Amino acid sequence: MAMTEPTAVALDGATVAFRLADGRVYTAVEQANLSVEHGEFVAIVGPTGCGKSTLLNVTAGLLKPAAGTARIFDRPLSGLNRDAGYLFQADALFPWKTAIDNVAIGLEIRGTPRTEALARAGRWLTSVGLGAFAGRYPHMLSGGQRKRVALAQVLIRDPKILLMDEPFGPLDAQTRQIMGNLLLELWTADRKAVLFVTHDLEEAIALADRVVIMSAGPSARIIGDWRITLPRPRDIAEIRMEKDFHALHREIWGVLKDEVMKGYVQSTQAGAA
Amino acid sequence: MSRVTLLALQVLVAVVTLVLWQVFSTVPVFGKVLLPPFFFSNPVDVFSQIVKWFSTGVIWKHLAITLWESILAFVIGSAGGILVGFWFARQPRVAAVFDPYVKMVNALPRVVLAPIFVLWFGLGVWSKVALGVTLVFFIVFFNVYQGVKEVPTTVLDNGRMLGMNERQLMRHVYWPSALSWMFSSLHTSVGFAVVGAVVGEYLGSAAGLGYLIQQAEGVFDVAGVFAGMFVLSAFVILIDMGVTAVEKRLLVWRPTAAARD
Secondary structure (H helix, E strand, O other): OOOOOOOOEEEEEEEEEEEOOOOOEEEEEEEEEEEEOOOOEEEEEOOOOOOHHHHHHHHHOOOOOOEEEEEEOOEEOOOOOOOEEEEOOOOOOOOOOOHHHHHHHHHHOOOOOHHHHHHHHHHHHHHOOOHHHOOOOHHHOOHHHHHHHHHHHHHOOOOOEEEEEOOOOOOOHHHHHHHHHHHHHHHHHOOOEEEEEEOOHHHHHHHOOEEEEEOOOOOEOEEEEEEOOOOOOOOOOOHHHOHHHHHHHHHHHHHHHHHHHHHHHHHHHHHHO | OOHHHHHHHHHHHHHHHHHHHHHHHHOOEOOEOOOOHHHHOOHHHHHHHHHHHHHHOHHHHHHHHHHHHHHHHHHHHHHHHHHHHHHHHHOHHHHHHHHHHHHHHHHOOHHHHHHHHHHHHOOOHHHHHHHHHHHHHHHHHHHHHHHHHOOOHHHHHHHHHOOOOHHHHHHHHHHHHHHHHHHHOHHHHHHHHHHHHHHHHHHOOOOOHHHHHHHHHHOOOHHHHHHHHHHHHHHHHHHHHHHHHHHHHHOOOOOOOOOOO
16 A cells, blocks of 8 residues: 555655854764655664654754755655654643643644634544543643643644654653553554654564664664564554564664664763763 | 741731830830830821821822822833843844843933933823833843743744744744743732832822822821831732732643742
8 A cells, every 4th residue: 555655754865964063063864864655654763862863853844954855755855844743752732721722723723713623632632541631731741641642732733744753752661651552553543654763672663664773873874674574453562572572672682782882982971071 | 837826926026016116106215215206106196197098088099190100111011021022032133232232221220210201201190100111121021032032942843843834933832931931020020110100209290109108208297108108018919919810810831830930
């Protein structure tokens, strides 16, 4: 089915560089080639500070690559990526809006009448399990609940591409698993192209169709690409017990481990400097 | 400490102060009155002066004038502060050009402007409003400026990714953020509006609480001065309670809105 659709995300030789305060140029990501097919769930895994989020921001159109191109559904990306929904790592809800208003806003700014936007936002809150919390402000919700609201806020706009930047990073282990299953459930109902950034290899294997490994920064590269053939539907808590999962994990970790160590050494040196 | 004990102690402080004041200003100690009535009056006289003001109704006119001046100063100062705050925050170049002058004007003790305002706007309401505006404006301006600047990048990016255009970002992101900063300084700005009004009246006017105090002082009526001060404090406390109520409504979305200042 995916074959007929154009590729959702295609990065070709994407290089991202920043000018540092002292005038030097820091190359975060070098020559990244990455494609995400329509309806495909791709996870990017790499050591801390390797530029995973940078790649995501390029796909979102929030960052311009210094070299290389980004194509979205076979059209070159200019400006913001209007086909994408972005789930941020940090809290990005509008603190002055209630949960339901936070979800409804994506429709309202598009011109949907407020009553209809609220009705649909209410349904989305119910589907992320927060039907009873519509009137709460973000600070009255737990971290996991805020992520659920953020997920509904992004999904209500029905983006064709879903970009997720360590969305469950700040959550505790149990909540992460619950959120992971919720994500898979919502994704199965309406397959979008997903680009999911995480530093947690297990999470990546459990969720994704493909796992992409990045090297330690600076000048991070994509150094591996694995197809995850584990059967769906998956329960991400139980899938970790299976033999195939372990085999994949061992194989990918063999590559990732060295990069994690490199990244660790670099981060401690940077800290000392 | 329970509420009742606390209240009892608070009342006790007032009672003890008033009793000491009354005693030392009327009863000679070793043949000498410690608080000469000419300079310190006494609570009974002060209280009867307050009662007289309210029973004859003289005070209402002055209260209304001061309240009206404060409201005008607050509204005009806030509107100006919001406008300029937004403008500067969205146009960093303009802000950079005006920065030294903003600092200069803000550094100036505003009282010295009062004579000029009297010259420009006369002895009526507007010279007091002008003084209040110069005080309120800067508080609101700095807070709105900060509020627009301090919107977290993630929230801003989120707004953009959700498809907001500049106008919608203004309405759904910058504006609420700026207002929240402004509201968090509401006590200060409202307080300064009253200060501007009263100081202006004191320096030259024909009505208002400041005028009342100044008049009493002019004829060495110390009881009148004290009475004016008490009415003024009560007036400010009432306004402040109103502000607290408004703040509670407007900042429901903020964690511990009351604890932040």
